[in-house]
Amino acid sequence: MPRGPDPSSIELAARLHANAELATILTTSRLSPSITEVVIQGDLNLVGPPGSDVMIRVLDAKGRYVRRRYSVRGIDASAASFALWIVTSHEGPGATWASTAQAGDLVDVVGPRGKITLDPLADWHLFVGDTSGLAAFYRMAQSIEVPGRAIFIVEVARMDDALTAPFDEGLGVTGIFVDRQSRPHDDSSGLLSGLSAFALPPDLGHAYVFGEFHVMRAIASALGDRGLEEHQISTKAFWRTGRHNAEMGEPERDV
Numbered sequence: 001m002p003r004g005p006d007p008s009s010i011e012l013a014a015r016l017h018a019n020a021e022l023a024t025i026l027t028t029s030r031l032s033p034s035i036t037e038v039v040i041q042g043d044l045n046l047v048g049p050p051g052s053d054v055m056i057r058v059l060d061a062k063g064r065y066v067r068r069r070y071s072v073r074g075i076d077a078s079a080a081s082f083a084l085w086i087v088t089s090h091e092g093p094g095a096t097w098a099s100t101a102q103a104g105d106l107v108d109v110v111g112p113r114g115k116i117t118l119d120p121l122a123d124w125h126l127f128v129g130d131t132s133g134l135a136a137f138y139r140m141a142q143s144i145e146v147p148g149r150a151i152f153i154v155e156v157a158r159m160d161d162a163l164t165a166p167f168d169e170g171l172g173v174t175g176i177f178v179d180r181q182s183r184p185h186d187d188s189s190g191l192l193s194g195l196s197a198f199a200l201p202p203d204l205g206h207a208y209v210f211g212e213f214h215v216m217r218a219i220a221s222a223l224g225d226r227g228l229e230e231h232q233i234s235t236k237a238f239w240r241t242g243r244h245n246a247e248m249g250e251p252e253r254d255v
């Protein structure tokens, strides 16, 4: 029985100025047809501010270890645990790990990771993406100081995946869920039409765009056309249609 994280995780954490731990799965639950929640008990120094993620070491179909990154949905300090919301509707090492994980299993975690956090100067915060972005979107929005405004435009594979979250009463919340229907995953038209249906508020805003590689590019460009400056748009491709993410958990960037 291993007593600590793999040496490669310890090295990686040292290089990233992060932490590594062999943590324990506390619970797993299927929240919707596509989303599984995995709650991990471990050192909360693995977790960064809202918007950050952790790297999980999983086995791929060929028996090689790869890492997959998942945003932290929330922390329970009293239980020293944190939750991940993981899309499990496709086949991949991360999805397989999440759908077969059981309470008591050990999991090799490196964190915190990620550079995108909430813009403290923004009057409104626009979260655009797909189900893989929901954990980050909701944790970030729950950290907005009231009075503030959060707008969500999220594409879901089916409406049962349109999970909601509780927010402070003083927060203005607008949510638009777009049903992907049978459109391909790299088709941005659903999110673009959700975005065009929404009039951006006049004061200072910040957009956070997390999801599929091609769609995120199209959304960032549309937001620029709508008048947002580059520094007002934080975009991160979480995955890429038709390709495995690379060994360290990022989608490949070449064309």
Ligand SMILES: Cc1cc2nc3c(=O)[nH]c(=O)nc-3n(C[C@H](O)[C@H](O)[C@H](O)COP(=O)(O)OP(=O)(O)OC[C@H]3O[C@@H](n4cnc5c(N)ncnc54)[C@H](O)[C@@H]3O)c2cc1C
Residues within 6 Å of the ligand: 053, 068, 069, 070, 071, 072, 085, 086, 087, 088, 089, 090, 091, 092, 093, 094, 095, 096, 114, 131, 132, 133, 134, 135, 136, 185, 236, 237, 238, 239, 240, 241, 242, 243, 244, 245, 246, 249, 250, 251
């Ligand atoms: C910083 C960061 C934070 C992330 N946070 C989250 C998170 O909170 N929750 C989450 O679910 N994901 C999140 N992701 C994405 C997750 O790491 C990737 O989806 C990852 O590729 C899934 O790994 P996998 O091993 O299951 O599939 P892979 O081996 O990467 O891919 C296998 C196949 O599945 C397809 N695929 C991958 N993801 C999806 C998807 N979401 N929907 C449909 N098809 C898909 C791929 O196109 C490929 O064809 C994050 C990624 C990054 C970089």
